[in-house]
Amino acid sequence: MNSTNTLRHKTITGIIWTFFEQTFRVGIQTITTIILAWFLLPEDFGLMAMITVFFAIANSLIDSGFSQALIRKKEVSQTDYSTAFYTNLVLGLLVYALLFASAPFIASFYDETRLIVLVRVVGLVVITNSFQLVQVADLTRKLNFKVQFKVTLPSAIFSGVVAVFMAAMGFGVWSLVAQMLISSFAATALYWIINKWRPSKDFSVESLHEMFGFGSKLLASGLIDTVFQNIYVIVIGKLFSVTLVGYYFFAQRIQQLVVKQLTGAVQKVTYPALSSVQDDNTALKAFYRKIIQIVAYIVFPCMIALAVLAKPLFSLMLKEDWLPAVPYLQLLCIAGLLYPLHAINLNILKVKGRSDLFLYLEIVKKLMIVIIILFSIQFGIFGILIGQIISSALAYIPNSYFSIKLINYSVPEQLHDFIPTLLLAVTMGVFMHYVGLVLPLGGFVYLLMIGLSGGVFYVLTNYLLKMQAQALLLQIIKEQYIKKA
Incomplete structure (x- = not known):
């Protein structure tokens, strides 16, 4: 080999x-x-x-x-x-x-x-x-x-x-x-x-x-990022009650269990692997494109499904005391959609040894977040959450810029690699919502039926439209297991 x-x-x-x-x-x-x-x-x-x-x-x-x-x-x-x-x-x-x-x-x-x-x-x-x-x-x-x-x-x-x-x-x-x-x-x-x-x-x-x-x-960039990842907790904790902080923290914890863990699994493995081909831009770009497609294919539907199922999930598994946290979780799921793309784009800078650009980029993005928080804070806690969504969307611009410069991974190419998957995941979410309206309310079976219907819709539609991400994932599975068998 x-x-x-x-x-x-x-x-x-x-x-x-x-x-x-x-x-x-x-x-x-x-x-x-x-x-x-x-x-x-x-x-x-x-x-x-x-x-x-x-x-x-x-x-x-x-x-x-x-x-x-x-x-x-x-x-x-x-x-x-x-x-x-x-x-x-x-x-x-x-x-x-x-x-x-x-x-x-x-x-x-x-x-x-x-x-x-x-x-x-x-x-x-x-x-x-x-x-x-x-x-x-x-x-x-x-x-x-x-x-x-x-x-x-x-x-x-x-x-x-x-x-x-x-x-x-x-x-x-x-x-x-x-x-x-x-x-x-x-x-x-x-x-x-x-x-x-x-x-x-x-x-x-x-x-x-x-x-x-x-x-x-x-x-330095990690410290800045850490502070700003928690800045919403700091602001809410300072301006609002401990209970509201608890709602936000609990919703954030559930959201991060999905998006950060899934993204972290791929990041953790691919960083040392990509570091070994850091001088071959062609191989680096090809590998990164596959990573983005696979991560988007997995994370996007998970986040959309979690947002749709948030209310029945909380109603089934938690006390009524926690229901006010439902809209927090739904908005955080939307804010977390692009997190995998941010993380993977930033990995390019580390692989290429450009920790200086990594730091510069963090400073630029965090200044943008401060401006958005100062504006959104006047609209209360939901204004802050919507501001978090806006910050995530705007942060994609500087994050993707250096991928263009370092490995010639252009914005049109990046959009081509994840926008179709995003649109399909949103369509799946709409489908799940209407399935939930026609099903009898309540219970585990209700949740299971909505979740299964969304999963089948997503996989089947990907297959019928011949989506590249699903084909790539199936190819990897086939190479790893079917050929060995």
Whole structure:
């Protein structure tokens, strides 16, 4: 098997394992979140939402782009790994100390004293995560996602079971805290048990400088992106009640379980694979076009279906207390439609080593988001959500610009690769809506019938119209399994 076929085999195998990992983990997290919502108040989710941004920033700081730098490097030595490990560990301790000291100020910002102890306890996750970053980078470089599947699945199950038990016992927000801590601790322990990499005493200032030179710009852009991914929670938490923050955070959590996990599965696998052909623009472009088509084919109908099924889904599985979160979820699903395309376009910059452009692009987009928030905030929380949709649509313009420059992937070509799939997914959503109107209301069978009718309509219409994305996906499945059989 030549190197090209080997890379393709490893990449597709990696996608399959990552898909299983993401699917099972998302399923477990979704079930856990829904069960927790039966026992917890929107206020409990709101309290966790208020501190989420600070831990997302903390995790970006301890990584500092080193994992991306390790994955991208063509040759990585034990010294490189050890240098990154010790740096991550020191940064983890420093960042936790900073969080511990900042807890009163965070509580003061939201005028919520309960956040002080929450920040200081949940902050332990930062230290634990610093132990697993290099382990994950090592496995990702090897496209070994089977091991990562063996780590994340039991961690999600165990932490979910404990969280549900604590919620049922009346521990409130602390059940969510326990879920975060246990998931992180368990995953870290399993990575060190299963993966055989261990740090040596080697430490190189030269290696640190090289990795940080690339990673620092990704760090800066990652910090900016993290703040702005959570800026809506910050704004809602500051201007509205904890309960409204809880509605938004819960809806966002459900939306992200679908869009970010599905996109992340493909991103995680294709980044190291594409890095190995980073100097061949023709191969890079061809690979990226296939990725965009496949991701759009999967994510678009999922988001549209989730928006259509949001109300009957909440009515069936949650208490009435959560019904006000339905329109939040529907608007967030629309806002999340283009997220896969944003993420994949930005991956091109990392693959080509242009972390400087990555940072520049983040600054431009975030300034645009600030302007839209300042305008939309006067229309209340729904104005903010509609502004989020507008921001996502406008962000596609700068995101796609550098794909044109770096690999000659023009906007007409990009539109050709995903617009037909988007239109078909929207048509499927309209079909599902009218199917729901004629069916008897209520129950699991009602949800199942609408979902199945939408799925059959989507797949069948794709087949009849000979859509390229579905044909490409079927071709990959055929090559992987039918030929082997």
